[in-house]
Amino acid sequence: MKFTWFNLMPWPYLPDDFRQQHRSVWVDIPNTLYDPRKGHHVYHTYLDQLEYAETLGFDGIGCNEHHQNGYGLMPSPNIIAASLARRTSRAAICVIGNSIAGYNPPIRVAEEFAMLDVISGGRLIAGFPVGTPMDTNFCYGQIPALTRDKYREAHDLIMRAWASDEPFAFDGKYNQLRWVNCWPKPIQQPHPPIYIPGGGSIETWDFCLDHDYNYSYLSFFGYLRGKSLLDGYWERVASRGKDESPYRAAFAQIICVADTDAEAERLYAEHCLYFFNRCLHVFPPFADPPGYRTMATIKYGALAQLTLARQKILENLTWKQLVDERFVIAGSPQTVRQQLEECIKGLRIGHLFCLFHNGDMPDWKTRHSSKLFAEQVMPHLRDLWPEWKHDERWWMHPMDDRLRPEERRPGAEKSGAEWAR
Amino acid sequence: MKARLVETKKGTRCRVLEAGSGAPLVFLHSAGGLLRDNPFLERLAQRYHVFAPEWPGYGESTGDELLEDMLDFALHGWDLVDALGLRGPHLLGHSMGGMIAAEMACLAPREVGKLVLAAPAGLWLDEHPIPDIFAMLPYQLAEALFADPAAGQQLLTGGADLSDLEALKEFYLVNQRRLTMAGKILFPIPNRRLSKRLYRLTAEVLVVWGSADRLIVPVYAAAWAAQLPAARVTTIEAAGHMLPYEQPDLFARVVGEFLG
Numbered sequence: 310m311k312f313t314w315f316n317l318m319p320w321p322y323l324p325d326d327f328r329q330q331h332r333s334v335w336v337d338i339p340n341t342l343y344d345p346r347k348g349h350h351v352y353h354t355y356l357d358q359l360e361y362a363e364t365l366g367f368d369g370i371g372c373n374e375h376h377q378n379g380y381g382l383m384p385s386p387n388i389i390a391a392s393l394a395r396r397t398s399r400a401a402i403c404v405i406g407n408s409i410a411g412y413n414p415p416i417r418v419a420e421e422f423a424m425l426d427v428i429s430g431g432r433l434i435a436g437f438p439v440g441t442p443m444d445t446n447f448c449y450g451q452i453p454a455l456t457r458d459k460y461r462e463a464h465d466l467i468m469r470a471w472a473s474d475e476p477f478a479f480d481g482k483y484n485q486l487r488w489v490n491c492w493p494k495p496i497q498q499p500h501p502p503i504y505i506p507g508g509g510s511i512e513t514w515d516f517c518l519d520h521d522y523n524y525s526y527l528s529f530f531g532y533l534r535g536k537s538l539l540d541g542y543w544e545r546v547a548s549r550g551k552d553e554s555p556y557r558a559a560f561a562q563i564i565c566v567a568d569t570d571a572e573a574e575r576l577y578a579e580h581c582l583y584f585f586n587r588c589l590h591v592f593p594p595f596a597d598p599p600g601y602r603t604m605a606t607i608k609y610g611a612l613a614q615l616t617l618a619r620q621k622i623l624e625n626l627t628w629k630q631l632v633d634e635r636f637v638i639a640g641s642p643q644t645v646r647q648q649l650e651e652c653i654k655g656l657r658i659g660h661l662f663c664l665f666h667n668g669d670m671p672d673w674k675t676r677h678s679s680k681l682f683a684e685q686v687m688p689h690l691r692d693l694w695p696e697w698k699h700d701e702r703w704w705m706h707p708m709d710d711r712l713r714p715e716e717r718r719p720g721a722e723k724s725g726a727e728w729a730r
Numbered sequence: 731m732k733a734r735l736v737e738t739k740k741g742t743r744c745r746v747l748e749a750g751s752g753a754p755l756v757f758l759h760s761a762g763g764l765l766r767d768n769p770f771l772e773r774l775a776q777r778y779h780v781f782a783p784e785w786p787g788y789g790e791s792t793g794d795e796l797l798e799d800m801l802d803f804a805l806h807g808w809d810l811v812d813a814l815g816l817r818g819p820h821l822l823g824h825s826m827g828g829m830i831a832a833e834m835a836c837l838a839p840r841e842v843g844k845l846v847l848a849a850p851a852g853l854w855l856d857e858h859p860i861p862d863i864f865a866m867l868p869y870q871l872a873e874a875l876f877a878d879p880a881a882g883q884q885l886l887t888g889g890a891d892l893s894d895l896e897a898l899k900e901f902y903l904v905n906q907r908r909l910t911m912a913g914k915i916l917f918p919i920p921n922r923r924l925s926k927r928l929y930r931l932t933a934e935v936l937v938v939w940g941s942a943d944r945l946i947v948p949v950y951a952a953a954w955a956a957q958l959p960a961a962r963v964t965t966i967e968a969a970g971h972m973l974p975y976e977q978p979d980l981f982a983r984v985v986g987e988f989l990g
């Protein structure tokens with residue numbers, strides 16, 4: 310198993326009556342609720358936590374892209390990843406990822422991801438989400454019906470830019486570039502591992518399988534609800550004749566560890582409820598513009614998750630419900646071990662994106678939970694997939710002789726005044 | 731009105747309502763599509779040979795994937811005119827249909843009889859931003875579209891009750907498909923730079939607006955008038971954005987008086 314410590318970076322100062330006063334945490338949330346001076350401390354606290362996660366032995370540290378919202382403060386995940394690349398040297402840097410349909414031209418993503426891979430010594434995991442409709446359509450103005458087409462073209466351009474050793478012309482429908490010539494190119498060849506974060510769209514499964522990319526199911530509604538969806542994915546894997554390596558799939562899970570189950574509630578309940586009640590408070594139409602989901606996906610059953618119904622779920626949540634329905638895996642190390650094992654085996658996943666910081670959780674609690682997990686849970690779950698132990702197809706392949714930039718300080722003596730040849 | 735399927739050269743298949751006799755008049759519907767009942771078309775069919783095609787993505791019409799941008803839409807309008815075998819028809823476009831009709835007329839000004847634009851989309855005024863129809867809950871649509879939202883809701887859903895979950899799902903699915911198509915020329919801002927081309931119009935133009943239009947407010951009528959100094963501009967009282975449906979008699983009379 311690979312464990313990635315993920316920080317969504319929510320704004321922790323949403324008012325108590327946020328839900329009553331505002332229709333959405335995304336798109337049209339008043340930006341007067343943001344305070345840049347507090348934001349300075351927030352960013353550094355969150356970045357410190359990601360660096361701390363590496364020292365705890367997590368395999369990866371993760372960030373992602375969202376716009377105009379109080380749910381996640383990373384409009385540019387590459388800026389976050391760049392700072393992590395300079396302050397860490399062991400963990401994979403998982404950027405899950407850049408919403409490539411919104412970049413103009415998307416060659417920018419090929420360049421920046423290559424920069425990150427080079428600076429980090431080959432530690433980049435490259436995610437290519439379509440982006441939430443809030444981000445891609447309402448904030449970045451992409452036409453919903455054409456978003457997936459534009460996404461595919463952006464993907465093709467980026468992959469070709471990484472693969473090609475010579476300049477080429479790209480005559481796309483959305484991007485016409487006479488000279489494509491990616492400088493720099495990534496260390497990892499033929500390319501960094503590609504992760505495709507998806508909700509429930511079946512087209513995404515086929516896209517992942519066509520290219521052997523990792524499929525990352527990112528939901529906050531836990532593994533009990535995620536199971537039917539992942540079952541569908543694995544059926545698709547089987548019917549396509551692909552091997553069943555659990556590393557083909559990743560799942561995100563909110564995790565809270567304390568000494569006892571009761572202590573977990575005392576420490577973390579309010580912060581998880583903050584997350585569900587405020588950070589997920591999205592005006593339903595922003596989450597489902599016409600054309601973002603294909604009719605095939607809507608008919609596949611996603612109507613059952615009509616956003617209105619989902620909003621209802623969020624309105625009256627209690628800690629007991631969060632825990633009983635496994636939206637949150639919380640409790641003593643033993644409880645968390647047992648439930649996570651059920652989650653990992655039930656979903657058949659090789660990668661877990663672990664969410665320890667939730668809502669307005671203070672730094673010390675976040676670290677406490679992460680440390681207990683690293684020491685008392687993670688070691689017991691490492692070898693759940695012994696038959697796939699050596700499957701590294703969906704993990705980083707860094708340089709052996711990479712630098713440790715976090716140990717180099719300005720003014721420190723440099724070894725060798727010449728460029729190595 | 732009788733209905734038939736028409737296939738265009740491009741390969742779309744469109745259901746076309748047809749009635750009446752006289753000069754040909756092609757009606758292009760709004761982003762909401764034709765409703766179950768379209769009484770203003772029946773009124774107009776007393777004087778004209780009325781054709782009301784349903785756009786791909788609407789009702790039984792197919793070929794959604796063949797149309798992607800404004801030029802595709804406008805040419806598809808002419809493809810339909812060709813497929814129907816019409817010469818120099820009057821064009822009557824409502825809202826999104828008005829935007830398409832105006833584009834058609836800019837592309838081929840001499841192929842149009844007269845042009846009627848009913849609360850057309852296509853222009854944008856920064857000081858009067860048009861509400862985002864792609865970010866509305868089902869029950870909010872009627873409020874934006876009708877002077878009388880309660881009566882409008884009935885028209886919009888064909889009488890179905892949106893508090894019933896099954897009816898809501900049905901409406902949601904159909905509406906998602908329609909607006910998927912409409913979004914290609916209306917999202918995120920319904921302005922595809924038509925104003926750069928309007929100078930080409932040669933046909934006589936009537937711009938007609940509902941005085942209680944809350945979606946594209948009547949100020950836009952003045953913006954069209956400024957773009958088309960020769961156009962006649964008329965306002966219909968007690969009508970919102972869905973003026974052909976809210977005041978069918980008056981609407982048909984105003985259009986008829988203009989077309990002659």
